[in-house]
Amino acid sequence: MDTRRTRTTAVIAALTSGALVLAACGDGESADSAEAGETAGGQTTLTVALFGTFGYEESGLFEQYMEENPDIVIEYESTQGEDKYWPALQTKLNSGSGTADIQGIEVARISEVTANQADLWTDLRDTAAGERVADYVDWKADAATTADGQVLGLGTDIGPMGLCYRSDLFEEAGLPTDPAELAAQLGSWEDFLALGEQFKAGAPEGTAFHDSAGGLYNAIVSTEEQIYYDASGELVLESNQALRDAFDLAAQAGQDGLTAKLEQFVDPSWDAGFGSGTFASIACPSWMIGYIKGKAGDSGSGKWNITTLPGGQGGNWGGAYLGIPAASEHKEEAAELIAWLTDAEQQAAVFANVGNFPSNTSAIELVGDTTDEYFQGAPIGEVFTTSAQNAPTQILGPNDGVAKNAMVQALLSVEVNGVDPADAWEAGVSQVLNQVR
Amino acid sequence: MTTITRPPVLPGTALQAPRRRRRRGNHAAGWFTYAVLAGTAVLFVGPFYYMLVAASRPMSEMVQSPPPLTPGPNLWANIQTALGQQDIGRAIVNSVIVSGTVTVATLLFCTLAGFAFAKLRFRAKKALFGITIGTMMIPPTLGVVPLYMVMAELDLAGRLASVILPTLVTAFGVFFMRQYLLQALPDELIEAARVDGATSLRTFWSIVLPIARPGMAVLGMLTFMTAWNDFFWPVITLNSSNPTVQVALNNLGSGYVPDTAIIMAGTLVGTLPVVVVFLLLGRQIVSGIMAGAVKG
């Protein structure tokens, strides 16, 4: 009996100590500690924490930098969903430790950063990255600049808008398939809806003209200068007629059955729709090119094409920045890495690999001639460059994300739950006001 | 309910089943029972099979009509992608660490406390036990916000400790061990030990622990599983650099995911350890659940 007890004791003790040891080791491995600075041999370790697909890893840029700079080691981690990345980042900023040397910032958050968090981030003008600021499209750099001129982030990509469509489905429905022809026919968003009616009349079963009313709404809104906030920082959600018009147009499209009623990015059926042809067109910012290729796969090659937004308008959806938290202990090295990553050549490489459109003006020139085989040889470089140039400087506000989500949700309710557009608008507005106070 | 005495045997009475001196299994199961139970088994196990099929075929095939019903060839490739995507391997290791630590600590502390409440005499015993039961009613969601803030201040957010510490001992465990020890531990044994000069600690170590072992086994299994499947708090405090399996699955299933097949592959890998345990220890787990039910 004694041996059994002793053995039990031993087992329990071993398990406990083993677990504690593993716990200590396991935590030590977590790569988000900014203290992981010096390694043996005088190397500096830089931690980079991003979200979604920035394209640096995919384009082998981290490898390349480490080769060219042997005294730097880069540790990279990525969170898929930005909506999970941001609260986690906020927590670390709050406690003052655990942030990486370089953190990604989504464009929807940059406004909050410049307004409220200037003391948590490094002013890049004082670093090697400061020289780059002049290389950017005006509105891109401005968005990351605080009221008193501090530059808290360096732009990575932008999302100029185009219109992606399935030329095979268009053909079946009797629509023109040549991008120039389509552009000629689409002088305005109303023309777009009319084209949709035409499609619906001749389309094969189970295919809708556009993917979602929310997507359509975002596309229209992306061409506007003033969206949810005005220049003085006031919320103009209710008074902005352009917003209301965009909402009503998208709602109409939804009610008329021109959309596939899918929730973008979260509905598995939306993912599947790229390949299975559930929808024949989608407003595509340049970063969606890679998305389409991934979702539709090889069987989708040669079926997609791209043209400009109606009326040749330019718009922007998305884009991000790279910032250095104030808690970083390797600001200079991090700034050098940022400067390199956002340099023209690197941005062009990223565009070639994952379709993120450059925000650096020289890089934009570099990519102007790019064509894409998958998209039937479409001149995507040209399309997106034109769109970027025509895009207005949008006024950003701290709660753009909240407002956008509310509007998109309201439109989905029109599409699938039969809610009246006027009621849906009211519901969306009241939700925003509720949250924003 | 009134008590019914055993009736006299009447010759020629039609009985619905041969009489046996058994407490259970009064009637033999008919075809209807088998059919229903088999159908239920299919419904319960079906989704696992679906997971396997979906994880082994490209997404485009799964949306066809009719959908495929047999596994395809892509399983290993998809699993590798999923492992790379969300570091499911690391997540499994983390889950093992968390669940293991929590289980060991829970067993120790809950048995100690259960023993105290069951067999030792001390003032405020009733009051303290009442408080223990009361805490069971508190939903975990209640303290989440300040817990999150505290963890952020202590710089523990995102570390495994933030998930381990709050669950190191549970009221349910204390309650369970108390019930178990009340039944399993004879008072005389404790008295005898005390009379012989054994300290409480010695009594616990030498007498209580061995007797409590079956109960601890059940509690250990349940605790391990609960810790493994814990979702809400880990999702809030951990992120993708240091996830447990559930957090990794949450990340896999939200946002810009490449492929449904990858999601299913990741889910399969994350679920497999527990499923294997269930298949191996199924009988013990079933007995444990049923024993816990009666004692509860």
Next chain:
Amino acid sequence: MTSTVPVRPATSPLPPTEPHPAAQPPRRTLRSRLFRWEATSAPYVYVAPFFLLFAAFGLFPLVYTVWVSLHEFRLNAEMTWVGLDNFVWLFTNAKFYNALLKTFTIGVLSTVPQLLLALGLAHLLNYRMKARNFFRISMIMPYATSVAASTLVFAQIFGRDGGFANWMLSLVGIGAVDWRNGDLAAQIAIAVIVTWRWTGYNALIYLAGMQSIPYELYEAASLDGASRWQQFRYITLPGLRPTILFTVVVSTIGATQLFGEPLLFGGGVPNGGAVNQYQTVGLFMYQQGWQYGSLGRAAAVAWVTFVLIVVLVLVNTAVVRLRTAQRLTEGEDR
């Protein structure tokens, strides 16, 4: 696992002896005092870990939640006192009442059928049969999955365009249901996920309860000519009452905290559908705190939910006590 436990007889380390004589040699006083001190302090030491940890990670956050709920608090911003504003905001917010309603409806949808099914299954499992262990283990297989895993799988099954569920419906001529976006459809889908997970587990619990009902009762009843249904109703059900109560209380508390299933069913977005059709209070709280970053409001939601649970459980218990008292006065002899 039987309830008999190997009792260790006199091979325990200390053989029983005669009680010591009353008078003790003086040099033993210190030791006996220590001994007694150990005896009185030991229980407190043993229960201490639980209470200490609870105080740190259970009680403190609870109290602090009240404090936080009286402030407007965002991470990395100042904590400003707003008094009861958060609660006012909460009680005038239609979405909160919607969340309460949805929690209730999804709760009912996921507990009532589940417990009824579990009862039926337990009854069937109670028969003598071959492959008994196989069936029992198949009952708890769903319990092996986590909330995340099972929801992800069912989200695929309930997909609108290529989902298995819709394919099966099409076989019997029913058109595709938009499970994700529909109002009742989404709630049913989530209820199915919860039911799938817990029915087998509760069936085993009922089975255990049923097995402690003496067989003689059934024998006597069948001799009296009672049908199987009558036996079930008048012997099984009353005998199971404490177990049923236990499962009802536990299921209710679980239903009020439904979080993982609705979250992942919506793709990780906490708004619970386009018209918040499956946004439970748990999801609502998460949305406030972690999507909108308003931790003060999240704390307010948490507290109100807690109070509701307490009220619910108290009402539950009171109702049961009332009905038991009623039954006793009416008499249940048959």
